[in-house]
Amino acid sequence: MTLQEFKLPPGFFDILPLSKDLWKDSSLWNFIEKNINSMAELYALKEIRAPIVESAKLFERTSGETCEICDKEMYRFLDRSNRMLCLRPEGTAGVLRAFSESNLLSEGDYHRLFYYGPMFRYDRPQKGRYRQHHQFGVEILGSNLPEQDSELISMLMHFYKNVGITDLKVHVNTLGSFDERSSYLKILKEYFQDLKEKLSPLSQKRLETNPLRILDSKEAEDQTIVLEAPSILQHLSTASKERFERILDLLVALNIPYQQDDKLVRGLDYYCHTVFEIKSGSLGAQNSLGGGGRYDGLLSQIGGKDLPGIGFATGIERVIIALLELSVPPLKSYPCQLYMIALGEREKLKALAIIEELRQKGFKVQLQMVDRKLKKALSVANMLKAEYVAILGEEELASKRLTLKNMASKSQTSVSFDKLSEYLQ
Numbered sequence: 380m381t382l383q384e385f386k387l388p389p390g391f392f393d394i395l396p397l398s399k400d401l402w403k404d405s406s407l408w409n410f411i412e413k414n415i416n417s418m419a420e421l422y423a424l425k426e427i428r429a430p431i432v433e434s435a436k437l438f439e440r441t442s443g444e445t446c447e448i449c450d451k452e453m454y455r456f457l458d459r460s461n462r463m464l465c466l467r468p469e470g471t472a473g474v475l476r477a478f479s480e481s482n483l484l485s486e487g488d489y490h491r492l493f494y495y496g497p498m499f500r501y502d503r504p505q506k507g508r509y510r511q512h513h514q515f516g517v518e519i520l521g522s523n524l525p526e527q528d529s530e531l532i533s534m535l536m537h538f539y540k541n542v543g544i545t546d547l548k549v550h551v552n553t554l555g556s557f558d559e560r561s562s563y564l565k566i567l568k569e570y571f572q573d574l575k576e577k578l579s580p581l582s583q584k585r586l587e588t589n590p591l592r593i594l595d596s597k598e599a600e601d602q603t604i605v606l607e608a609p610s611i612l613q614h615l616s617t618a619s620k621e622r623f624e625r626i627l628d629l630l631v632a633l634n635i636p637y638q639q640d641d642k643l644v645r646g647l648d649y650y651c652h653t654v655f656e657i658k659s660g661s662l663g664a665q666n667s668l669g670g671g672g673r674y675d676g677l678l679s680q681i682g683g684k685d686l687p688g689i690g691f692a693t694g695i696e697r698v699i700i701a702l703l704e705l706s707v708p709p710l711k712s713y714p715c716q717l718y719m720i721a722l723g724e725r726e727k728l729k730a731l732a733i734i735e736e737l738r739q740k741g742f743k744v745q746l747q748m749v750d751r752k753l754k755k756a757l758s759v760a761n762m763l764k765a766e767y768v769a770i771l772g773e774e775e776l777a778s779k780r781l782t783l784k785n786m787a788s789k790s791q792t793s794v795s796f797d798k799l800s801e802y803l804q
């Protein structure tokens with residue numbers, strides 16, 4: 380067997396300490412994860428951890444069977460009992476399923492939930508697009524107030540600013556109620572049908588499966604047709620229009636720069652009313668950092684109570700890549716206050732006891748776990764940037780005193796076992 384045979388499949392990656400590829404450095408991931416947890420505290424979000432494997436049906440029913448995430452990109456497989464399962468492509472449906480199965484409803488009819496973890500989509504890998512990616516997501520159930528929509532958008536902006544991303548723009552649109560959305564869909568289909576021959580092959584396909592997604596097209600030949608397509612804004616009821624205008628006013632009041640974008644439709648079928656994406660100038664083609672929208676009706680579709688809902692998810696890979704374009708946050712160091720070298724079996728036994736006691740007192744210490752010549756051991760301690768090296772040999776064990784070397788000054792002293800922590804302090 381060679382390492383080549385165990386190579387990771389394309390689109391998957393390791394997160395490593397001291398990674399050469401900085402965005403895969405585990406200390407940057409830890410930095411983002413800390414920010415997620417402090418956001419959760421600030422915004423009173425409770426965590427839900429749903430499994431990575433779910434029934435494939437859950438996503439086909441909620442995201443829409445014709446949506447590309449389910450149709451082409453989902454990792455589906457039969458388990459040994461012939462159940463059709465999948466690796467979750469997104470977080471919302473699993474969180475809502477877990478919520479419906481839980482007893483959380485007995486706690487009231489308003490819930491603020493968050494999740495963090497890997498998602499899987501079989502798409503063509505490129506910078507910012509992976510087959511396993513990670514999302515931080517928030518789902519708020521129980522409010523249909525426009526103020527809730529604005530708070531959620533502002534929460535995501537707050538998260539990006541907290542981690543250090545500055546060049547942000549919110550793109551926002553409304554899809555109206557489900558009824559408005561479906562009558563608009565008919566109008567849109569008719570419009571595109573008349574121009575079918577001029578559309579790109581991808582959009583011709585989408586005309587059959589999901590015409591709304593044509594508005595999202597990046598193909599050159601579709602651009603003028605899309606630009607002249609009827610806008611949802613001309614097909615909204617007064618109530619939906621007023622709701623959307625209220626949200627835009629609230630964004631102004633919250634100092635959130637936005638761009639109204641009537642071509643923004645998002646790739647999942649469960650949205651109604653508000654949809655939004657936050658883009659960063661420092662990302663290339665995959666410039667959408669995060670996005671979300673309102674999904675009233677989704678919870679009852681899964682079998683839960685009919686609570687309105689709104690949420691977002693942001694891709695952590697894209698957050699880190701965007702952040703690194705702007706600045707590099709301080710990477711974690713792995714401090715070592717004392718590197719202990721024990722020279723014999725009895726000495727190792729004593730050394731283990733000493734370092735455990737030091738750790739109990741909060742010192743960051745390491746015991747050399749490979750037998751090395753002293754010169755080599757000292758160079759390892761140097762690499763670890765150890766402040767002190769302690770040597771415990773036969774003589775030291777007998778006298779109950781360690782030989783302690785200060786790695787900066789190179790001076791050497793002898794310290795009794797019971798005075799070691801005092802000395803290090």
Ligand code: HAM
Pocket residue numbers: 468469470471500502507508509510511512513514516517518646647667668669670671672689690691692693694695696697
């Ligand atoms: P989404 O826009 O499909 O929404 O994904 C959310 C974010 O995940 C994207 O903005 C992007 O940053 C990241 N992302 C998606 N696919 C990939 C990929 N292949 N590689 C790297 N990053 C990726 C959702 O998933 C919805 N569940 C969001 C939501 C929550 N809506 C309401 N609540």
